[in-house]
Every structure is written in C-alpha cells, then in structure tokens.
C-alpha cells in the first residue's frame with residue numbers, strides 16, 4: 514500500500530487539494546480549472562485518475578455510441594474559416610451539391626442498415642433558398658418518420674434565418690415542426706471573439722452562437738456542445754469556454770454531451786498556407802488527454818456525457834480516453850468528410866461491432882444509444898454482425914468526399 518501512496522505523494526499539494534474538492538462534489542472554479550489545465554507528469558496522471566473516478570460515479574461503466582450517417586449535402590460555402598479544408602468557393606471545380614432526392618436516398622440507405630440518426634451539416638452556398646433546411650427535414654421525415662434528424666449547426670441556423678427573413682426563434686420553430694430533432698453544437702470552436710476574429714473572421718459570433726443554442730433549448734430542441742482546440746488558443750480559453758457551457762447548461766439543461774474536437778491541421782488553410790501566424794499543428798497527445806479529463810472534472814456534474822472522437826483522435830487514442838473521463842464514442846458516421854478533407858487518416862466509418870470491440874477491450878460495457886442518450890441495447894455479450902458490420906468497402910458502397918469532389922455527377926451549379 515505504501516508503495517502506491519508514494520507516487521501519489523508526488524502530486525503537488527495544490528492539485529491534490531483541487532482534486533479532493535472535486536471528488537467531494539464541489540464545483541470547480543475557473544481559477545482551479547486553469548490550474549488543472551497546466552498539469553503535467555504526476556499531476557496530470559492524478560487529474561486523469563480523478564476524472565475516471567468521477568466518470569464512474571456520474572455515468573457508470575457503460576460506454577455508448579450511436580449508429581448514424583453524416584450527410585454533408587454541399588461543400589460550397591461563402592465563408593472562409595481558416596481551419597476548414599472541406600469548403601470550396603462556388604467558382605471552384607470541386608464544389609458539389611446533393612439534391613434533395615439524393616439526401617433522402619442516403620438517409621433511407623442508412624435506415625435500412627440500422628442507423629437511427631442522420632447528421633446533416635454543410636457549407637453555406639450563396640443564395641441558398643432560406644427555407645431549404647426546412648425542406649430537407651420535411652423531405653426526410655415524409656419517407657422516414659422515425660429517423661432522428663440531428664442537423665444544422667448554429668451557423669447554418671443563423672444563415673437560414675437571415676436568408677428566410679425569419680427571426681431565429683421562428684425559424685427554429687418551423688424546423689422543429691418539420692421534424693428536426695436536435696442540433697449539433699458545432700461552429701463553437703473557442704467561444705471567445707478575439708480568437709474567432711483570427712481563425713474565422715465573419716463567422717457566427719459568440720453572442721449569436723449562444724442566442725441560437727439557448728433559443729433552441731427553450732423550444733425543447735436539445736444540442737451537443739463542442740470545442741475546437743490545438744490552434745492558437747491557450748488552456749485558459751478551454752476553461753473559460755467550459756465555464757460558459759456550464760452556465761448555459763445550468764440555465765437550460767439542453768446540452769446532451771460535450772465533444773472535444775482537436776484541430777486536424779494537415780490540410781487546414783491556417784496551417785498549410787500559413788494564414789494564421791503561430792498556429793499549432795493540432796493538439797498534442799498530452800493536451801488531448803488533459804482536455805477530456807478536465808472536461809469530466811469541470812463539466813461532468815452538469816453535463817454528464819463526454820465524447821471521445823475516433824474521427825479526430827483515431828480509434829486507439831479514443832479508446833484510451835475512455836479511461837480519462839470519456840463515456841461515449843460518438844457515431845459510426847458512414848460518410849465522414851470534414852476531418853477526412855482536412856487530412857485525418859482514420860476513414861469514414863467505424864462499424865458498430867468495431868466500436869463495441871474497442872469498448873470491451875477497455876474493460877467497459879458497450880451500449881447503442883439514441884441521439885439523446887436513451888439506451889437502445891446494452892451488449893453483455895457480442896451479437897451477430899449487423900448489415901453495417903458486413904459492408905466490406907465503405908467507399909464503394911457509400912461514396913466518399915473525394916469521389917464527390919472529383920465526380921461531375923453532383924457538381925454545384927450556380
């Protein structure tokens with residue numbers, strides 16, 4: 514026993530005091546979070562250990578995933594976010610636009626393979642009819658009334674609202690009436706306008722992001738919450754960002770989960786073309802671990818679900834993050850495009866059986882969930898492969914971002 518206590522004794526007194534308070538259920542202050550965001554070595558190991566214990570107390574040993582499909586219906590965008598390698602200007606050759614019937618076909622194909630959710634996000638094409646997002650919801654729901662529509666970032670909601678001349682509340686109300694289930698809480702990056710002005714000038718502001726999110730929550734439309742890190746921000750920005758999310762969650766209870774998204778830098782214009790001086794090449798492994806542990810300790814009491822993204826971190830690190838505070842592995846995705854276009858090498862699909870294998874190997878219990886974290890099936894033992902598990906060549910079966918940009922089939926026309 515003494516042999517175990519000795520390494521823990523090497524954790525600094527200040528960090529031990531903060532972690533002990535967290536274990537006793539005290540809310541962590543921004544100053545305490547800032548101190549934890551600087552941890553290294555033994556202090557960082559103590560942080561991850563406490564995060565894992567809090568995860569066990571808050572959500573138990575089950576690790577969840579959702580069977581879903583991404584549909585990024587166009588890559589044409591009027592904005593120029595410097596971290597985005599997915600978008601194309603409308604004059605470029607590689608712009609594509611999936612017509613409504615193709616969006617519905619993809620949703621139907623996903624449903625037939627056992628998906629319960631489609632996640633729809635895209636660029637902001639010029640002159641998009643203001644009610645187009647509403648039309649997408651109606652078209653899918655008409656054919657697939659049970660499919661959950663997890664769709665449209667706050668940036669897209671703002672665009673739809675402006676293009677349709679409807680106030681945000683009314684626009685969201687119409688989307689809900691058309692079948693929208695939840696919103697992705699993306700386009701958050703770092704919720705600090707000084708950072709936003711450098712990495713994504715002209716993008717939705719912090720105030721507007723909060724307005725869309727809190728209005729959605731007030732209408733009963735739940736959302737995820739995200740952070741994008743590993744570029745020019747400092748750990749203090751992480752802590753302030755989490756504090757802001759925590760305040761919103763206290764007021765609305767509308768967040769389903771927190772998803773840390775580390776920058777995929779390889780093809781990001783901010784890095785590849787040197788558009789942002791001093792930009793880092795994504796988060797380090799240590800930062801990724803620290804982010805998830807810190808999120809569990811700071812957010813866990815009010816925002817129970819912390820997701821590890823296999824898309825951003827790869828399956829192996831995502832699996833390890835399950836011991837650092839995370840309790841969810843996100844979705845199967847089927848057509849991952851955003852990170853793939855930025856240079857992520859992890860493919861566009863991880864089938865359900867593979868997600869379950871990762872979870873079991875981490876010593877935890879896999880469960881398929883809905884978008885809003887109701888458990889659909891807990892796997893106490895492995896099951897027969899599902900139709901999605903049997904797909905041998907995802908790119909040939911489902912298409913891919915690279916095929917879409919290279920093919921004339923869905924070429925964007927002004």
Ligand code: SF4
Pocket residue numbers: 590591592593594597598599600635636637668
């Ligand atoms: S992040 Fe979204 S809004 Fe920004 S350029 Fe890319 S597609 Fe457009």
